[in-house]
Amino acid sequence: MKQLRVLLVGFISTLLVPGLFGQEKEVGTLEKIKEARAIAIGTRESSIPFSYYDEKNEVVGFAQDLANLVVAAVKKKLNMPDLRVKLVPVTSQTRIPLIQNGAIDLEAGSTTNNLEREQQVGFSDTFFIVSTRLLVKKGSGINDFSDLKGKNVVVTAGTTSERLIHALNDQKQMQMQIIAAKDHGESFLILQSGRAAAFMLDDALLAGERAKARNPSDWLIVGTPQSKEAYGMMLRKGDTEFKALVDEAIAEAERDGTAQKLYQKWFMSPIPPKGLNLNLPLSDDMKQLFQNPNDKPLQ
Amino acid sequence: MWTFAFAHHLSLFISCFSPLPELAAFDFSVFLRASPEGSINNLIYLLYGLAWTMLLAVASWLVAFSVGSVVGVLRTAPGRILPAIGACFVELFRNVPLLVQLFIWFFVIPDLTPGVGDWFKQQLPPVWQEFTSGTICLGLFTAARIAEQVRSGIGALGRGQMAAGLALGLKRTQVYRLVLLPVAYRILIPTLTSEFLNLIKNTAVASTIGYVELAQRSASMADTTARIYEAFTAATLLYAIVNVLVMVGARALEKFTALPGYVGGRR
Incomplete structure (x- = not known):
């Protein structure tokens, strides 16, 4: 137990030591x-x-x-x-x-x-x-955010889209399942694997992800921009x-x-x-x- | 002893911050602001992440411990075939990088199993998909490591125990169950503890498939609040607290189960 306390105190103080080096002019x-x-x-x-x-x-x-x-x-x-x-x-x-x-x-x-x-x-x-919009598979029947009711939607963790889609889900009670993937490539992989019906992100980045697909013309950018x-x-x-x-x-x-x-x-x-x-x-x-x-x- | 250490560290701590530049730069109110999920604040958001982390760690541990024990026993079994099967399992799961294994379980396996895979991908809620893939992946990866430890734990007991058990008229499985494993596990408590601690930290790889655990949530919080130091310091402390609790628990378990005369027994 004694050892443990020493360990703990030592650990916490190490965490705080960076303060020593943070005072650069x-x-x-x-x-x-x-x-x-x-x-x-x-x-x-x-x-x-x-x-x-x-x-x-x-x-x-x-x-x-x-x-x-x-x-x-x-x-x-x-x-x-x-x-x-x-x-x-x-x-x-x-x-x-x-x-x-x-x-x-x-x-x-x-x-x-x-x-x-x-x-x-x-x-x-x-x-x-x-502007933040959606990437969907051609022929999926999803043209705007209102079509996402009860569907799985993927966003990249930490993006504005993550916050916006949660807010939309709460306000309009759309019963969406929201998946937060680690980066854009991962999010697109989840969309491609059929786990999510749509991928919400900044339109320019969606276009960039689409360009990586085996067949880019299979994917469409749709939806009313939710933010700029x-x-x-x-x-x-x-x-x-x-x-x-x-x-x-x-x-x-x-x-x-x-x-x-x-x-x-x-x-x-x-x-x-x-x-x-x-x-x-x-x-x-x-x-x-x-x-x-x-x-x-x-x- | 610890009071001295504490006083020493306290003074060090204060000297770090005498003009308090960095501490003042820490903004703890960020934990009370709305999280990326909106309805809860960042602190609760991280604590939920910790709960998901622990759920995955415990579930994977159950898989790892049971599979690892079986494989470990196989590796000490007589003959050639059973030990070879055990060895193949260990080499396969120990040598493929954890991240690659996770991607295989999450992205590849469901695509290779049409009926079940489609149900898995379309019907199962995403978080349980990630949880299942994560549990299988971390469970089997850790099982391979536990198997090696169980094998060496049994090896440490010497051949005499098996021979004595068989001479008493016990079946081989009974010798394992009643004689060898109970003592081997006791010897292994310290290494199994560090295996469990590793497992808790390894759950962070599940963030790559979107599992909402602590590492993913602290990164997400860091991104939305732009308060990187606060978010990662909080995550570090939460991991540390959990790990210290596990350490304390494991030590208590070790004391409670100690046999006189064996490692961990009264010295």
Whole structure:
């Protein structure tokens, strides 16, 4: 018993020790980049078509292309043309701590800018607006959320869709069985295996998942959008100098048509690894965003 | 002894936080906010996750313990065929990665068994699908490990016990049931305890197929609240508390069942 108590106390105090290392002095991101002669970008493994690995195992995507524009702006600003770019793979659980502890300077993937996250990290200007909809099998007879009564629905754990579908289920008493899978790939697998009638997620990501299917034309994106979300790049909270630079790079691309061209490249043309076309036309929200770049969260 | 350790750690603890920067950054009110499921708060959400974790752990343990014991006995049986069957079982389930096994049980097996598989996929509520696959997977994986321990536990008793039992006129199965296993299990309590502790933690792999256990729920909470440290600290503490309780229970069991003269008996 005595040993146990010692163990317990020791354990709890180890948990708290990270406080010792957490008191680093705040250094601006640009200074940090200059000193390290390198910028660390957080990338995703399979956020198609925002940030993912292609067949050559290189990180590509819409967000990655925009991040490259930011890197170019940093090089110009610091006058360091041979600045090293470190690509650090992150997950939805690691991305916020890695920004906070300085392991990455900028995260460019598919991260929603919302009020909860804004308390922890900073967000750049929005580079994409998605709406949450459904992916269903062709001929399943499901055209909208009201058709889901009594059905199994899969969502990816921790997404806004998870919260929205639970709320819908409670409010309208739809008796849906909600499955929360670990990541988007897993959710789609559950949909494909016939365990769920629909998969709810951001439409752009649904299009990306559909592109991975053996036969993409078997799957349809349907339903009234339940919410809109603004994707931004994450950076350290309160670093106004770096944020201004990132914002300017994104806003310029959105105003001068570069972003529009990138949109054509990633959403309206064949993309790696399989050469599929996501076929997701530019939405009105995106058109408005490109005319009027901003960093407002939509929820 | 422990008071000293406690005082030492307390001072260490306070010195960590003297200006309280990190502790202040911890926001415990996040546990009272609405969880991803809406109707309950995050603390209750995590506690339900813990309940699902324990349910899966206990169910898998029942499978693991019974199957593991049988296979362990097979491995010590006379002849060639029975030990070979036991060895095949152990090598198969011990050498294939746990995650791969889980995917096979959840995604592949139901597709290979048309009648039952379709019922399983379409009629059974999702959470029970995940629970069943998880129980079979973790149960058999752990059974392979327990089998090896049972085999060595029986081996530790020496051949004389079997011979003596047979000489008394007991059947071989009776010798196992009445003589060998009761003593072997007592010797094995410490290693079986760590096997059970491992099993509790291994239930986290079931999160990959959407089972709503503690690890999955803390990750989900971390994602929706953006409070990563709080969510994972809570999960860590809950796992630790459960594991310490199991340790205490196992120690009590060991004391209660100890035989004089054997390992675990009065020294």
